[in-house]
Amino acid sequence: MVDEDKYCIDILTQVSAATKxxxxxALSLLSxxxxxxxxxxxxxxxxxxxxxxREANEAIARLVRS
Numbered sequence: 563m564v565d566e567d568k569y570c571i572d573i574l575t576q577v578s579a580a581t582k583x584x585x586x587x588a589l590s591l592l593s594x595x596x597x598x599x600x601x602x603x604x605x606x607x608x609x610x611x612x613x614x615x616r617e618a619n620e621a622i623a624r625l626v627r628s
Contacts, residue, residue: 563576589625603615
């Protein structure tokens, strides 16, 4: 759209739509990760569980900051 010299507001609208779509994908992946990887590690316990929770916390923090 930029190369085609489209109207700036139209480009911004598309950027916003793409951003929302990526956020939706990220939240879906996070949900799957929590439901499977973190849940399984929590059942196992110990250092593995602590590591998966730490990773999940960091991923959530990155999503919130972005």
